Amino acid sequence: MPAFFIKQIKPICFFLCCLPLVYLAVLFATDQLGANPIERITRFSGDWALRMILITLVATPLQRGLGAVWPFRIRRMIGLFSFFYVSLHLSSYVVLDQFFDWREIFDDLIKRPFIMAGMAAFVLLIPLAVTSTKKMMRRLGKRWKQLHRMIYLIAALGVLHYFLLIKAGWAEPAIYLLVYLVLMLLRVPVIARRVR
């Protein structure tokens, strides 16, 4: 890994994590969101929310495989970007799609499994985002690690959310599931030792 890359890893990572948002803004500004812009924004933000969550799960195997520290130095930032894109996705649903129609939103929450899975993932992400500071890490000590293992469940809920909302043609969510399973398998001690 070039030294420059490692030295500047944080600004580089920040820049890369902003790219989807910039791309969305460009589509919006140039009127290229298509016939149903709200659907497009919701899907786009949802795609990137799930991708970001899965990328956070790459840090540990990458750190082990490379024996390098830098993946851990950007893990928190990517985690917070995950929360950002999930929030964008949820806002798009509440504000643009439902326009604060609380009756419909409540109805969705109690009746539609894909909304339940997505909302559960969002709610579970909140304590992770809140406890992402160094201060909180120190304060929570051992329990911090336990708490943040919840990301495994959150990622699974995200993939489930995708599966449940699709009408037909499961190829795309299946790719996300595969990536998730590989990332989880790399954490199984027997396999993890071999990768190292």
Added chain:
Amino acid sequence: MLIKSHNKHDCTESEVTDYSIYVKRRQFIEASARSLGLAAIAPSLLLSACSDAATENAAKGISNSDQPRDELTPYEDVTSYNNFYEFGLDKSDPAKLAKNFKVKPWSVRVEGAVEKPGVYDLEDLLKGLPQEERIYRLRCVEAWSMVIPWNGFALADLIKKLKPTSAAKYVQFETLYDPQQMPGQKGRALDWPYVEGLRLDEATHPLAFMATGLYGKELPGQNGAPLRLVVPWKYGFKSIKSIVAIRFTEKQPATSWNIANPGEYGFYANVNPKVSHPRWTQRKERRIGEFLKRPTLPFNGYGDQVASLYQGMDLKRYF
């Protein structure tokens, strides 16, 4: 004396977009652009004045002045946002992948309980059928909707021409199966070929329509060229595209989405705000080009004309 000769490539008068439609479309596009930014502040903008382009047909069923009016959905949106899984799962795929879709020559197989079975060349099939324009609302099961000016003919006229026998109780339609041209058929999203069907009394209802064009132009591939069904009081997936076979049957045909997921897509699939899809409500819909959702009307607003077809039926059971 001046003799005016017409060149082949000249536009005929009927091809010219009516000026009022043109003007209204500009206003519509501007209004939707504005609405994206301002809708939160001024939702009334979205429900902007109705155009005279929305003809009686479109206004039918919406006599209540409190109801938002119907405006034509811009041609560009109608032809770039399509659910046509034969050409890909994303709604932007069909416009890209159907560009070179070959619709000439096209033949339609007519079979089953009918006096005039056979393989018809499309032109022969359409011969003698009175052409007309119908402006219909299209309500997708995914809770979005459009208003589209179709060109074509009444399905009832075609059925009359083909003369079904007394055994015929249903009509079944089939889409072309050609994975070379329709790359979506290489995947297994649905059981190909796509099949849809109607009860014979539904099919012969005056509102049931066969389209060969829209906005006065030939039907683009992504919209189901060269021949598609339009049943405005049912969810869009009933309106089968690129039809190659019409079969008259005694029994209710097995239809594609119903086979794929019987709990979510019924045979009747009448637009019904009271019966939710398991994964989304059907109470409201987003009209393409508008920000706020509008209430969905029973039978997509055509209830006064078609509700009698379903008298005595439990529409929650036969959804």
